[in-house]
Amino acid sequence: MMTTSRILIQWALWFAAFWMIHLPKSGAFSLGAPFQKTLATFKDAVHQVNTNRKEITVEVAQIPEDLPGIRACRSTVDFAQQTTGNLLASQKSFLNATALTDPKLNAICVIARNAQGSIVGTTDCRVGKSEVVVNNVLVRPDQRGQGIGEKMMVGVEELIMPSASTTKLTLNVYTDNKPAVRLYEKCGFAISDPANAAVFGLSKLTGANLQVAMSKTIKR
Ligand SMILES: CC(C)(COP(=O)(O)OP(=O)(O)OC[C@H]1O[C@@H](n2cnc3c(N)ncnc32)[C@H](O)[C@@H]1OP(=O)(O)O)[C@@H](O)C(=O)NCCC(=O)NCCS
Numbered sequence: 191m192m193t194t195s196r197i198l199i200q201w202a203l204w205f206a207a208f209w210m211i212h213l214p215k216s217g218a219f220s221l222g223a224p225f226q227k228t229l230a231t232f233k234d235a236v237h238q239v240n241t242n243r244k245e246i247t248v249e250v251a252q253i254p255e256d257l258p259g260i261r262a263c264r265s266t267v268d269f270a271q272q273t274t275g276n277l278l279a280s281q282k283s284f285l286n287a288t289a290l291t292d293p294k295l296n297a298i299c300v301i302a303r304n305a306q307g308s309i310v311g312t313t314d315c316r317v318g319k320s321e322v323v324v325n326n327v328l329v330r331p332d333q334r335g336q337g338i339g340e341k342m343m344v345g346v347e348e349l350i351m352p353s354a355s356t357t358k359l360t361l362n363v364y365t366d367n368k369p370a371v372r373l374y375e376k377c378g379f380a381i382s383d384p385a386n387a388a389v390f391g392l393s394k395l396t397g398a399n400l401q402v403a404m405s406k407t408i409k410r
């Protein structure tokens with residue numbers, strides 16, 4: 191009697207051990223189920239972000255209607271947190287979007303809006319006879335790395351260039367500003383001329399933060 195129950199218990203233990211070893215492989219009782227659910231939720235979240243990205247729209251700002259939104263977007267840049275007295279004149283005029291309110295400057299602002307309609311990026315363009323100068327490309331710090339900067343650059347080409355008398359786009363960038371330099375290169379901009387190529391080379395050689403001109407000629 192004792193022996194039989196001992197054998198039964200032993201068999202039961204063996205069976206339980208065998209079953210437990212195979213547990214993770216079994217779909218129905220998988221210990222991994224909650225973890226897989228977390229992964230699925232994570233994937234949904236990523237998908238959600240991607241969906242939102244598609245809802246970014248790029249348009250030409252209406253002045254003065256969009257000025258409050260443009261200023262709100264610009265107020266998120268790091269230097270805006272300083273007290274007004276410490277800001278450079280150029281920083282103050284950037285924050286107040288002064289250039290956009292001066293008709294003599296021929297400035298156009300290309301803006302990116304999120305799904306809620308808030309302005310999350312702004313780019314100033316000065317439309318000249320021989321070139322369109324792209325200036326102040328800005329994406330809200332909390333919205334970077336989602337392709338908004340790239341969408342605005344495409345927006346400049348699609349919204350501004352068709353009515354410009356030139357096919358040439360130019361801009362200036364500091365060599366230390368790696369995100370900006372890469373963004374412009376990705377959008378087809380190249381160092382403008384041999385003089386700027388020399389400055390760029392010097393910056394690489396010495397590590398100095400130098401300003402270089404980049405340009406792009408669009409196809410018509
Ligand atoms: C430069 C700036 C506008 C880029 O905006 P963004 O929306 O984050 O850029 P995107 O997500 O469209 O990125 C497009 C490309 O730019 C480059 N890039 C963007 N952020 C980068 C980073 N942190 N590091 C390196 N490259 C970067 C990449 O090549 C990227 O393409 P990829 O993601 O396929 O590699 C943004 O960083 C910004 O507002 N910076 C502060 C203002 C400024 O310095 N403006 C430029 C003045 S000349």
Ligand SMILES: *[C@@H]1O[C@H](CO)[C@@H](O)[C@H](O)[C@H]1NC(C)=O
Pocket residue numbers: 282286288291
């Ligand atoms: C901001 O711009 C407005 C014009 O839209 C101007 O009247 C005002 O003086 C400017 N403010 C500053 C602080 O520059």
